[in-house]
């Protein structure tokens with residue numbers, strides 16, 4: 001059953017009503033994410049027995065491109081040593097540290113992954129709780145319904161295999177269904193500014209197109225529509241997934257994760273629109 005969570009206060013910046021709205025009303029507390037008022041799944045993906053109230057905070061940063069000052073606000077997701085997702089029995093996914101929100105309606109094959117859909121989000125670094133760029137991170141991604149691949153991934157940090165222009169960058173990658181993903185856009189993860197994205201997937205035509213800007217600048221095309229396998233549909237993840245370092249054939253359960261971490265990323269302006277028209281400002 002598809003449940004739409006259209007927030008009572010829609011940000012004025014978006015002219016067309018979003019199909020699904022993940023922007024957070026100013027009245028939200030961190031504990032709101034643990035209740036049914038949240039537009040996100042309350043159970044996944046986070047450390048076992050850790051409430052969102054302990055994971056989410058509200059930083060004092062200016063609202064971004066698609067969050068309207070005084071109606072919706074940015075939020076910060078964090079990871080620490082407790083961020084071990086345990087879908088079955090303990091010890092859980094000890095190779096990962098993860099705190100990712102998923103739209104509550106997003107079953108893997110619901111309306112958010114049918115036809116043409118565009119995920120919008122903005123993100124910024126928290127210099128007081130930095131990433132460790134010796135690790136690879138997945139910070140926004142669409143994982144296929146069979147959990148075997150990603151339709152796209154926004155990554156940062158040092159890739160486990162190979163090298164990049166700059167570890168401290170944001171790289172938008174296409175599908176990895178049939179081998180290594182192609183880098184579609186690569187920008188330094190500059191602190192102190194918002195990085196705004198829109199990624200449009202045609203789930204019937206298997207294409208991807210992307211737009212990007214900083215701060216309040218209108219989005220500009222950075223990846224023209226290209227072939228990109230989207231037949232696996234899937235679930236949108238907005239949040240932090242930190243991969244292990246070290247040699248292992250099983251990154252979910254193996255590798256190395258240092259202890260004593262406290263890392264965060266600020267997100268805002270998350271929504272999905274349907275159809276080929278993309279809201280640019």
Ligand SMILES: *[C@@H]1O[C@H](CO)[C@@H](O)[C@H](O)[C@H]1NC(C)=O
Pocket residue numbers: 061062063069070
């Ligand atoms: C909201 O607007 C007021 C008045 O312009 C400004 O002082 C404040 O910093 C803004 N807050 C955010 C979070 O952008």
Ligand SMILES: *[C@@H]1O[C@H](CO)[C@@H](O)[C@H](O)[C@H]1NC(C)=O
Pocket residue numbers: 132134135245256257258
């Ligand atoms: C970053 O990660 C590496 C590899 O896990 C670890 O050796 C190092 O201590 C970490 N650095 C910080 C500042 O936590």
Ligand SMILES: *[C@@H]1O[C@H](CO)[C@@H](O)[C@H](O)[C@H]1NC(C)=O
Pocket residue numbers: 133134158163164165166167
């Ligand atoms: C990425 O990080 C690794 C490990 O810290 C380092 O050896 C490498 O030089 C870095 N690459 C770039 C391009 O900075």
